[in-house]
Amino acid sequence: MVNPYIVKSFAKINLGLRILNKRPDDFHNIMSIFIRISLNDILEFKPSHQFELKCSKKEVPIDRNNTVYKAYELLDNIFSFKYHYAITIDKMIPLQSGMGGGSSNAAFTLIALNNLYNLNLNKKQLIDLGLKIGSDVPFFLDESISSYISGRGEIIEDFNSSFLDSIYILLVMPTFSVSTKWAYKKIKNNLDYKIDSPKFPALDEDVDWKLFDNVFEKVVGSTYPEIFEIKECMKNNGALYSSLSGTGSTMFGIYNNIEFIHKTCNKLKSYNTLIVSPT
16 A cells, blocks of 8 residues: 655735735735744645545545646646545645635645645746736745745745744634735725835834735734734733734734743633644
């Protein structure tokens, strides 16, 4: 029996998120810092007579609406695979949580298939393909722990900081989920574009956390005000910084003291919480 090919598909958080302007292609130019975190899904690839997709969570679609399906079909249409794989997603990253689970799944599927089929696609080729699936896919294809992200997501600049080695990240995941499409639709009427917006600062021990912001906090918070309560609880219990990740619904706090995290968790017992690290 052939051993399955196993891949970890990591989540991310956004350390700051700004929308600079709307593009002619109806996407938006953004500015953000993405940090890859240790929370991950597991993708399992087994040789099969035909492509098949399964998922551990029933609410996850396993048809063409799934990003893994899209990634597989995209490459199959180009290379006409002579043999196939059955893929199983062990889903740990919550849906519509602002942590890029679907984009990550697509990216790591492209990487896995590139290896399994010996396609010899380089990083730029993979990123070009990934953009056909979603704007956040390129970051995961770059395989960096942290990066400055701009354009619609395809411009990736190194963002290496030893500060990330000394922090802990607390994820607080409310029961509601937030559709990215809904969030952008809600924000467009209240958006003050700042094309010349300064870059987010580098991370070090003296960083001014007030220089980070996520434009979606007000939008999501107007419908789900509990995110502000979570944010305040984190800040009052030792978080260096607290914010919404992406378009939500996950809130995260950055800490340099694990005891402060445990204290915060005790205050937020009614929520699903998880301690993760950059990885």
